[in-house]
Amino acid sequence: MIPPDPALTFTPCRAAGLARWAAFLPEAGRRYAERRNFDGGPGHRANVSALSPWIRHRLVREDEVVAAALARHGDLAAEKFIQEVVWRTYWKGWLEQRPTVWTRYRAAVAAGLDALEREPDLRARWEQATTGHTGLACFDAWARELLDFGYLHNHARLWFASLWIFTLELPWALGADFFLRHLLDGDPASNTLSWRWVGGLQTPGKTYLARADHIARFTAGRFPAVTGLATAAQPLREAPLDPPRPVPAAETLERGAPLGGLITEEDCDPLSLALPADSIRAVAGVTTESARSPLPAGPLPAAFSRGAVDDALARLRAALGCPTVHWPAGVGAAAVIDWRARGRGRADRDGLRAGRPDRRMARGPARPARPRRHHPNRPAPGVGRRPVALGHPGLFSVQGTSAGRPAAAGPRRSPGRRPSAGFTDCKPVPSWRRKSRRSSPGSLEPVSAASAVSPLDRSPFVSE
Numbered sequence: 162m163i164p165p166d167p168a169l170t171f172t173p174c175r176a177a178g179l180a181r182w183a184a185f186l187p188e189a190g191r192r193y194a195e196r197r198n199f200d201g202g203p204g205h206r207a208n209v210s211a212l213s214p215w216i217r218h219r220l221v222r223e224d225e226v227v228a229a230a231l232a233r234h235g236d237l238a239a240e241k242f243i244q245e246v247v248w249r250t251y252w253k254g255w256l257e258q259r260p261t262v263w264t265r266y267r268a269a270v271a272a273g274l275d276a277l278e279r280e281p282d283l284r285a286r287w288e289q290a291t292t293g294h295t296g297l298a299c300f301d302a303w304a305r306e307l308l309d310f311g312y313l314h315n316h317a318r319l320w321f322a323s324l325w326i327f328t329l330e331l332p333w334a335l336g337a338d339f340f341l342r343h344l345l346d347g348d349p350a351s352n353t354l355s356w357r358w359v360g361g362l363q364t365p366g367k368t369y370l371a372r373a374d375h376i377a378r379f380t381a382g383r384f385p386a387v388t389g390l391a392t393a394a395q396p397l398r399e400a401p402l403d404p405p406r407p408v409p410a411a412e413t414l415e416r417g418a419p420l421g422g423l424i425t426e427e428d429c430d431p432l433s434l435a436l437p438a439d440s441i442r443a444v445a446g447v448t449t450e451s452a453r454s455p456l457p458a459g460p461l462p463a464a465f466s467r468g469a470v471d472d473a474l475a476r477l478r479a480a481l482g483c484p485t486v487h488w489p490a491g492v493g494a495a496a497v498i499d500w501r502a503r504g505r506g507r508a509d510r511d512g513l514r515a516g517r518p519d520r521r522m523a524r525g526p527a528r529p530a531r532p533r534r535h536h537p538n539r540p541a542p543g544v545g546r547r548p549v550a551l552g553h554p555g556l557f558s559v560q561g562t563s564a565g566r567p568a569a570a571g572p573r574r575s576p577g578r579r580p581s582a583g584f585t586d587c588k589p590v591p592s593w594r595r596k597s598r599r600s601s602p603g604s605l606e607p608v609s610a611a612s613a614v615s616p617l618d619r620s621p622f623v624s625e
């Protein structure tokens with residue numbers, strides 16, 4: 162049913178993402194709506210866009226795929242594809258307003274990892290699940306596919322999560338952690354909230370129970386007679402959540418002030434911000450893969466994220482002519498604060514160097530580091546079990562350095578930018594624009610709130 166798609170490779174640059182999108186665009190209309198739920202397995206992805214690694218890093222943006230799908234297919238035929246894209250946008254905004262959900266998730270991962278040390282049986286079952294040795298053929302195939310390719314079809318993610326929670330009875334947060342460490346598109350919002358949705362936390366009381374007949378039907382005969390699946394799915398429970406907090410106010414940029422830029426894998430298309438090019442003196446890039454989990458991120462997503470940031474830096478350098486540096490993995494907020502403090506008043510090349518010794522800047526773009534070989538479940542060196550914050554979702558922080566006030570301790574909000582915002586009634590809305598007449602000329606501020614419109618009564622995933 163699903164034609165072969167052997168050419169699909171995930172190259173971490175905007176050009177490759179746009180090429181994949183150009184190839185898929187003719188399929189993004191009615192054919193997508195009809196065929197998207199079928200999982201043909203690796204090499205058979207022609208029925209879905211497989212754009213998620215690029216979209217997650219904002220190498221390809223939601224607004225541009227939505228606009229192109231609308232232009233090519235019209236609103237009726239493109240509706241399903243656009244709905245799916247907007248789910249990502251919605252999840253980002255939902256989590257941004259409920260940071261406790263992330264904190265709780267991180268605490269649940271830490272508690273789960275501690276339990277693995279105390280309970281040998283649990284550890285053995287978790288090892289089997291995360292290496293593809295449970296004996297459940299479909300589950301093991303998806304686990305290995307995730308480790309080998311860094312991608313799973315949406316339906317496989319649903320079945321996998323359901324089997325993890327209700328059949329294998331493993332802690333849900335450890336399953337989400339396994340995904341976040343190995344998906345090229347691993348995203349704190351889409352991943353955590355989707356796992357919560359399967360387990361019955363996100364829409365309280367509503368669970369997703371994988372069924373053998375669905376697996377047989379939608380996997381093109383690969384898993385025709387799965388047995389041993391749970392037949393009931395009791396929803397997980399949690400304490401009530403706090404009410405959503407308002408979206409934090411964004412910083413404004415002072416026109417003419419020298420600026421330094423910081424790029425992370427959350428947004429690798431900073432040029433879409435139409436930044437004040439004259440003011441940008443230098444840009445640093447950093448990847449935060451070590452913050453995905455107390456355990457090491459898989460080599461594929463780590464390399465993709467580093468490559469994505471390199472690509473963003475190269476495009477910025479070409480467009481703005483400013484020096485750039487790709488800081489080594491693990492450099493955190495302290496280096497940014499140091500750079501900003503030392504470079505205050507001159508966020509230029511020297512300021513950048515002062516912030517972090519730069520051995521690579523003169524040599525042009527940093528190459529993606531070679532993926533490290535490691536056991537998928539061994540803790541990363543130097544990484545403790547404490548929950549750590551994942552920095553700011555959508556961290557592209559351009560900081561004015563002429564203001565003369567000390568840098569805040571911790572990552573700062575990006576100026577006039579809310580990556581989680583952007584869609585209302587499925588119409589793309591720019592997430593920021595020049596300030597209105599009331600504001601000082603040239604400063605920037607966001608226009609849309611983080612809450613995108615979403616049909617909460619519907620499933621974001623499949624209609625089986």
Ligand SMILES: Cc1cc2nc3c(=O)[nH]c(=O)nc-3n(C[C@H](O)[C@H](O)[C@H](O)COP(=O)(O)OP(=O)(O)OC[C@H]3O[C@@H](n4cnc5c(N)ncnc54)[C@H](O)[C@@H]3O)c2cc1C
Binds near residue numbers: 216247348
């Ligand atoms: C348990 C579980 C974990 C998930 N974890 C992630 C994750 O970490 N990162 C992630 O990007 N998606 C996640 N998803 C959502 C979805 O499975 C993937 O976005 C989708 O499979 C990516 O494949 P595609 O690009 O071919 O999607 P397509 O079907 O071609 O959709 C186009 C784009 O829309 C977005 N999208 C599609 N479906 C969803 C959805 N249900 N929720 C949010 N965005 C969606 C993606 O950006 C995707 O690239 C998860 C789903 C489940 C059930």
